[in-house]
Amino acid sequence: MKLIQKNGIELVTFENLEQTGLVKHGFTTRHGGVSTGVYAGMNMGFSRGEERTAVSENYRLLAEALEIDPMAFVATHQTHTTNVLQIKEKDKGAGVTKARTYQDVDGLITNEKGVHLVIFGADCVPVFLLDTKQKAIGLAHCGWRGTANRMAERIVTRMTEVYGTNPADIVAGIGPSIGKCCFQVDDPVVALFRKQIAFADEIIFDDVTEKGKYKIDLWETNKRLLQDCGVKQIEVAGLCTMCDTERFYSHRKMGEQRGVMAGVMTLI
Numbered sequence: 001m002k003l004i005q006k007n008g009i010e011l012v013t014f015e016n017l018e019q020t021g022l023v024k025h026g027f028t029t030r031h032g033g034v035s036t037g038v039y040a041g042m043n044m045g046f047s048r049g050e051e052r053t054a055v056s057e058n059y060r061l062l063a064e065a066l067e068i069d070p071m072a073f074v075a076t077h078q079t080h081t082t083n084v085l086q087i088k089e090k091d092k093g094a095g096v097t098k099a100r101t102y103q104d105v106d107g108l109i110t111n112e113k114g115v116h117l118v119i120f121g122a123d124c125v126p127v128f129l130l131d132t133k134q135k136a137i138g139l140a141h142c143g144w145r146g147t148a149n150r151m152a153e154r155i156v157t158r159m160t161e162v163y164g165t166n167p168a169d170i171v172a173g174i175g176p177s178i179g180k181c182c183f184q185v186d187d188p189v190v191a192l193f194r195k196q197i198a199f200a201d202e203i204i205f206d207d208v209t210e211k212g213k214y215k216i217d218l219w220e221t222n223k224r225l226l227q228d229c230g231v232k233q234i235e236v237a238g239l240c241t242m243c244d245t246e247r248f249y250s251h252r253k254m255g256e257q258r259g260v261m262a263g264v265m266t267l268i
Contacts, residue, residue, distance in 0.1 A: 001173075001237040006065035008032045009042065010247075014173035016235045017265075020132055024066045025265035027126060027175045027237070029247045032065075033058040035259055043249075043259025045120055046096075050259070059096055068116055068266055070097075075118040075262075077103045080145040084108070084138070084158040087115055106146055107155040111136040111163055116266040122249040123241050125218050126175035126263040127152050127226075131159060133169040137265050144185070147218050148192045152225040167230030175263055176248055179240030180205070180217035190214050199224055 002013050004026075011026030018025075033042030034057045039050045044062075046055050063070035074087050075095030084107035092115060094100045108117040117139045119126055124143035131137070140146070140155040159165040184207055193216060194200040203221045207213040219236050226234055241248040241261075249258045 001235060001239070007061065009061055009065040011065070012176055012237055012239065014128065014235045014237070016171050016233055017128060017130055017173055020130060020171060022132060022135065022267060023130055023137060023265050024068055024268055025128060026066065027121075027263045028062065028261045030249060030259070031247065033061060038254075038257040039259040042261075044118075044262035045260035048259055062262070062264065066264070069114060072114055072266070073097065073116045073118050073264070074108060075100075076105050076108055076120065076141055078106050078120060078141045079104045080143050081106050082146060082149050082151045082154045084140070084155050086110065086162055087117060088112060089115060091115070106151060107138060107140040107158070109136060109138040109155065109159055109162060110267070113267040116264050119263045120260045121175070121177060121241070121263065122251045122258060122260045123178040125177040125222050127155070127222055128173035128175065128263065128265055129155065129159065130171045130265070131163060131165040131169050132171055134163045134165050135267060136163040136165060137267055139263055139265055142218070142222055144183070144189060144216070144218065147221050148189075148196045150196060150225055152222045153229055156226065156229040156231065168232060170231045170233070172226055172231050172234045174219055174222055174234065174236045176237050176239035176241050176261070177218060178242050178250070178252060179219065180215050181240055182242040182252065183216050183218060184210070185214050185216055186212065189216070197221060
């Protein structure tokens with residue numbers, strides 16, 4: 001993981017993805033951008049309540065920093081599903097510069113160059129996937145529901161079905177999100193993880209600060225789900241969004257009055 005500055009924009013990047021030379025990518029922070037007030041400064045979400053012109057400018061600045069086409073972003077419509085959509089050239093701009101023709105999509109995949117996949121996060125886990133052999137990419141939004149419902153596994157499966165991906169050829173990154181240090185949950189969440197995740201007892205811990213509460217390690221859960229699919233090259237950013245709200249937006253800490261970060265990746 002590296003924190004880089006490009007034209008005033010700060011991005012979290014993965015060294016394993018960068019070393020392939022096959023993609024441009026990054027996960028935005030709050031640093032940079034033109035957003036103000038509770039959205040300051042690099043809000044990437046059009047649904048947060050901020051004026052559209054400011055968010056559009058943030059996308060323009062991001063495109064300039066990554067040296068990519070500002071008209072070719074394609075964004076999810078996240079509702080904590082495990083739905084994965086195959087993106088084509090015709091979808092360029094969807095959710096950013098033009099209206100979406102889809103909804104309830106938390107994962108995107110493509111094998112077309114110059115199409116910039118975008119997911120959002122403000123505590124939820126962003127998962128980046130690159131198939132180095134079939135030249136395909138995937139981005140998944142894995143909140144606690146998505147994680148419990150095995151979204152990371154689902155998007156690998158879809159890449160296998162659509163592109164013939166061998167999971168052993170995937171280079172993966174797990175981006176900034178809420179860490180085990182801060183992700184406190186109660187019995188219903190624990191019950192869902194124990195129902196859906198075979199190794200649940202290895203990623204659920206008693207919260208020693210409060211009786212009847214637990215902590216869950218979402219980074220390790222998503223890493224294990226990928227490993228169980230056969231993915232071997234996984235880099236974890238290890239940055240907790242709730243611990244560092246100077247750098248990141250955090251839903252748990254900041255509530256609804258905030259911006260949102262974006263993960264972006266494109267084949268070159």
